[in-house]
Amino acid sequence: MFDNINQYTTRCGKFSDEELAYFDGLLISKSIPKKTFLLKEGELCNYEIYVNKGCLRSYFLDKEANEVTLQFAIEDWWISDIASFNERKPSHLFIETLEDSEVLLLSYEAKEKLLARVPGFERMFRLMLQRHLSKLQERLFLTIATTATEKYLDFIERYPTIPQRVAQHYIASYLGFSPEFLSKVRTRLSKK
Amino acid sequence: MFDNINQYTTRCGKFSDEELAYFDGLLISKSIPKKTFLLKEGELCNYEIYVNKGCLRSYFLDKEANEVTLQFAIEDWWISDIASFNERKPSHLFIETLEDSEVLLLSYEAKEKLLARVPGFERMFRLMLQRHLSKLQERLFLTIATTATEKYLDFIERYPTIPQRVAQHYIASYLGFSPEFLSKVRTRLSKK
DNA sequence: CGCGGGTTTGATGATGCTCAAGCCCGGTGG
DNA sequence: CCACCGGGCTTGAGCATCATCAAACCCGCG
Numbered sequence: 001m002f003d004n005i006n007q008y009t010t011r012c013g014k015f016s017d018e019e020l021a022y023f024d025g026l027l028i029s030k031s032i033p034k035k036t037f038l039l040k041e042g043e044l045c046n047y048e049i050y051v052n053k054g055c056l057r058s059y060f061l062d063k064e065a066n067e068v069t070l071q072f073a074i075e076d077w078w079i080s081d082i083a084s085f086n087e088r089k090p091s092h093l094f095i096e097t098l099e100d101s102e103v104l105l106l107s108y109e110a111k112e113k114l115l116a117r118v119p120g121f122e123r124m125f126r127l128m129l130q131r132h133l134s135k136l137q138e139r140l141f142l143t144i145a146t147t148a149t150e151k152y153l154d155f156i157e158r159y160p161t162i163p164q165r166v167a168q169h170y171i172a173s174y175l176g177f178s179p180e181f182l183s184k185v186r187t188r189l190s191k192k
Numbered sequence: 193m194f195d196n197i198n199q200y201t202t203r204c205g206k207f208s209d210e211e212l213a214y215f216d217g218l219l220i221s222k223s224i225p226k227k228t229f230l231l232k233e234g235e236l237c238n239y240e241i242y243v244n245k246g247c248l249r250s251y252f253l254d255k256e257a258n259e260v261t262l263q264f265a266i267e268d269w270w271i272s273d274i275a276s277f278n279e280r281k282p283s284h285l286f287i288e289t290l291e292d293s294e295v296l297l298l299s300y301e302a303k304e305k306l307l308a309r310v311p312g313f314e315r316m317f318r319l320m321l322q323r324h325l326s327k328l329q330e331r332l333f334l335t336i337a338t339t340a341t342e343k344y345l346d347f348i349e350r351y352p353t354i355p356q357r358v359a360q361h362y363i364a365s366y367l368g369f370s371p372e373f374l375s376k377v378r379t380r381l382s383k384k
Numbered sequence: 385c386g387c388g389g390g391t392t393t394g395a396t397g398a399t400g401c402t403c404a405a406g407c408c409c410g411g412t413g414g
Numbered sequence: 415c416c417a418c419c420g421g422g423c424t425t426g427a428g429c430a431t432c433a434t435c436a437a438a439c440c441c442g443c444g
Contacts, residue, residue, distance in 0.1 A: 062337035070329065083326035086319075122314045129321040134275035136328050137262065143335050144368035145254035148432075167390065176336035181432055183392055340400070359422065373400055375424050 001029060004076055005050050005104055012124040019118045026110035032101050039095040045084035047105040051077050054101025055165055058093050059173065069174040072098075072162055078128065098166050143176055149185050151175045193221060196268055197242050197296055204316040211310045218302035224293050231287040237276035239297040243269050246293025247357055250285050251365065261366040264290075264354055270320065290358050335368055341377050343367045 002024040009015060009023065027050070032038070039045050041061065049056065051073050058079055059069040070093065073079035084091035085108060106114075114121050142151055155175060156163055163171060168186075169179035194216040201207060201215065219242070224230070231237050233253065241248065243265050250271055251261040262285060265271035276283035277300060298306075306313050334343055347367060348355055355363060360378075361371035 060333050060337070062333075066337070068333060068337050070332070082322055083329070086322050087326075119311060119314070122311070122318060126314060126318040126321060129318060129325060130274055130278050133321060133325050133328065134279075136325065136332065137275070140262070140328065140332050140335065141252050141254075141260060143332065145252070145258070145260050169390070177431095178433055179391075180393085180434080184432090187392075361422070369399095370401055371423080372402080372425085376400090379424075 001052070002027070002104075004052055008050075008076060009124065012127050013120050015118070015120060019120070022118065023114060023121070026106065026114055028105040028107070030103050030105060032097050032103060034097055034100050037094060037096045038103075039081060039091055039093065041092055041094055042090050044088065045081040045091045045093075045095075046108055048078055048080040048085060048111065049073070049095070050104040050106070051075055051079065052102040052104060054097060054103070055099045055162075056095060056097050056101060056103075057166070057170060058095045060093055067173045068176070069170055072159070072166065072170075072174065074162065074165070082129075098170070148175070148177050148181060149189065151177075152182065152185055153189075193244070194219070194296075196244055200242075200268060201316065204319050205312050207310070207312060211312070214310065215306060215313070218298065218306055220297040220299070222295050222297060224289050224295060226289055226292050229286060229288045230295075231273060231283055231285065233284055233286055234282050236280065237273040237283045237287075238300055240270055240272040240277060240303065241265070241287070242296040242298070243267055243271065244294040244296060246289060246295070247291045247354075248287060248289050248293060248295075249358070249362060250287045252285050259365045260368070261362055264351070264358065264362075264366065266354065266357070274321075290362070340367065340369050340373060341381065343369075344374065344377050345381075 005027070006020050006024065009020060015023075028047075029052075032054075038047070038049060038056070039058075053075060056073045056079055057069050058071045058073075058081065059067045062068055071079055079095060081091040081093045081095070083089070084093075088108070115125075142154055146154070152171075152175060155171065168182055172179040172182035175182070197219070198212050198216065201212060207215075220239075221244075224246075230239070230241060230248070231250075245267060248265045248271055249261050250263045250265075250273065251259045254260055263271055271287060273283040273285050273287070275281070276285075280300070307317075334346055338346070344363075344367060347363065360374060364371040364374035367374070
């Protein structure tokens with residue numbers, strides 16, 4: 001159950017078996033069917049979610065109620081609303097499962113306990129954030145500076161497994177254009 | 193010299209006078225004229241830059257050599273290439289002063305020393321990253337989900353002092369459209 | 385079978401880009 | 415003091431990209 005996350009943790013810092021066990025003890029394990037929400041707009045995000053198995057996504061609604069997906073999370077990824085979780089304020093995002101999934105939940109209180117008892121985790125979370133931020137900067141750059149075709153090609157190269165697992169209109173909403181246009185981009189690409 | 197940054201630090205955590213003084217002692221103070229580079233593409237980013245006075249920006253070049261500005265930094269902001277700084281790899285961005293500026297530089301080695309000696313700063317940097325990440329998510333959302341007019345109105349509301357200080361084509365390159373189009377947006381807005 | 389979600393296709397239109405020209409204004413040299 | 419730069423901003427025409435809407439299609443599932 002905790003093998004994956006313990007490997008993840010170990011890649012981010014040096015921890016004793018006892019510290020790892022303490023961390024694991026704070027996590028809540030859940031099995032969740034496809035198409036269920038773990039967070040809705042307006043709620044407080046009280047968990048950082050580690051994906052053991054399955055696939056989730058987070059998304060906003062724009063003012064015409066179109067979905068804009070912020071992130072996909074598959075095995076060995078974390079997903080949450082960082083702003084809501086840390087600042088203890090209502091979320092603007094939705095998080096839902098796209099497949100039947102197994103997740104580990106780290107609550108706000110559990111994380112506080114963890115950081116108080118094992119300060120080394122402070123560093124781990126900082127490193128996670130740094131990587132996350134670098135990725136997001138790259139994505140912003142791609143969003144601003146490239147065409148739809150380039151965005152799509154970059155996506156399938158970066159995340160080759162995701163197009164096989166999720167419906168294409170989710171990918172369109174991640175890349176920032178309409179599902180119809182993604183379809184047209186794909187037919188243009190296949191004609192070469 | 194260190195008043196501003198010490199206030200900044202104090203807002204992020206509890207530190208003794210001695211700890212603050214140790215931090216200040218690690219910083220390098222510099223005065224830098226307008227239009228000079230602190231970082232160029234291909235170089236290693238060896239400093240996190242705190243702005244005491246003045247205005248800087250960071251930007252990428254896209255493949256047609258158009259500038260895409262990632263961030264403006266005025267008084268009491270930090271700016272750097274987080275990916276390059278932390279992963280010790282060549283940067284993809286440029287950082288330059290837009291006005292004559294006074295900055296405080298924190299080198300990679302100094303930051304390591306700081307974190308080793310005063311672990312409480314680990315938390316401060318984590319909180320900085322969290323806020324930064326939340327902002328960047330909002331910006332990605334705006335970039336994907338709003339029109340040029342909305343982006344511009346949001347920008348001048350969010351950062352009301354910046355348009356008075358920097359040339360408009362920098363703002364266009366931050367918002368992700370051409371300077372000509374920003375001009376047209378502005379004339380349309382003023383006709384109402 | 386027929387239903388329904390997802391994808392494709394086509395016609396039309398809006399948004400924003402490119403290129404080119406003109407304008408405004410502060411700075412500099414004659 | 416004036417003329418002339420030159421950078422930045424504006425304006426306009428024509429064009430590419432992508433959105434919207436509607437219809438058809440595909441296919442797994444009840």
